[in-house]
Structures are given as C-alpha cells and as structure tokens.
Amino acid sequence: MSRAGQTKKAVLELSAKPGSGKSNLTRREDGSIQAHLKSLPVDGKANAELIKLVSKTLRIPRTHLQLASGKKGRKKRLKIAGIDPQTLQDLIARSVPPA
Numbered sequence: 001m002s003r004a005g006q007t008k009k010a011v012l013e014l015s016a017k018p019g020s021g022k023s024n025l026t027r028r029e030d031g032s033i034q035a036h037l038k039s040l041p042v043d044g045k046a047n048a049e050l051i052k053l054v055s056k057t058l059r060i061p062r063t064h065l066q067l068a069s070g071k072k073g074r075k076k077r078l079k080i081a082g083i084d085p086q087t088l089q090d091l092i093a094r095s096v097p098p099a
Contacts, residue, residue: 010088011068012054012078018046025057026099033096035076047071054078058091 012033014025020036028034035053039045047067055062060080070076080088 008082008084008087010080010083010085012080012088012092014076014078016041016046016050016070016074016076023049023053025053025096027092027096028099033092034099041072044071047076050076051078057095058088059095060091 014033014035016035016037018037018039018041020038022036023038024036026034026036035050037046037049037053039049041047051062051065051067054060055065060083064081064083066079066081068077068079083091
C-alpha cells in the first residue's frame, strides 16, 4: 500500500534503432530492450514513436510515460508512472519477445 503523496514509479532503459523497417520492441540475450523504430530521428519523430510503441506494447497509458533522458541519443530512459519496477519487469516478460 502506498503512502499519501507517494506514487509508484519505474524506469525503463532501452536502446533505439531509428530508421528500421518495422516498429517493435525486442529483448536481447542480455535482457536489455531494443526499440526498432520506422521514424528517423528528425524533429522528435522517433521519440514520439517510441512513446507510442512502448505504450501500445506494454499497455501503459501514454500519459504515464515520460522520456527522462536520451532525447538526442540512442540510449533512452523512460520514467513510467503508476507501476512499480517488478510490475514493469512482468509486463516486459509477457509482452516483449526475444530478438
């Protein structure tokens, strides 16, 4: 049970591969997450696609996702409100296929 004023939060670290032929998330052998994105990294389009892809794949509302770091790089960190780290790991295990 959470205390008043505290909310559940998790962080998802992943690497992005813009300009891919398709959009999907995969789990590498080391457990890291790779985001394949159709969009090119121009005017924030790939970042917007990343948020949409993570939201759809993990069934988390877009409003709960925030790009915490990596706006201009391939290594990304997403803050996710409303879930704890264990729940995030469970969602990844169920929803993100191995590469």
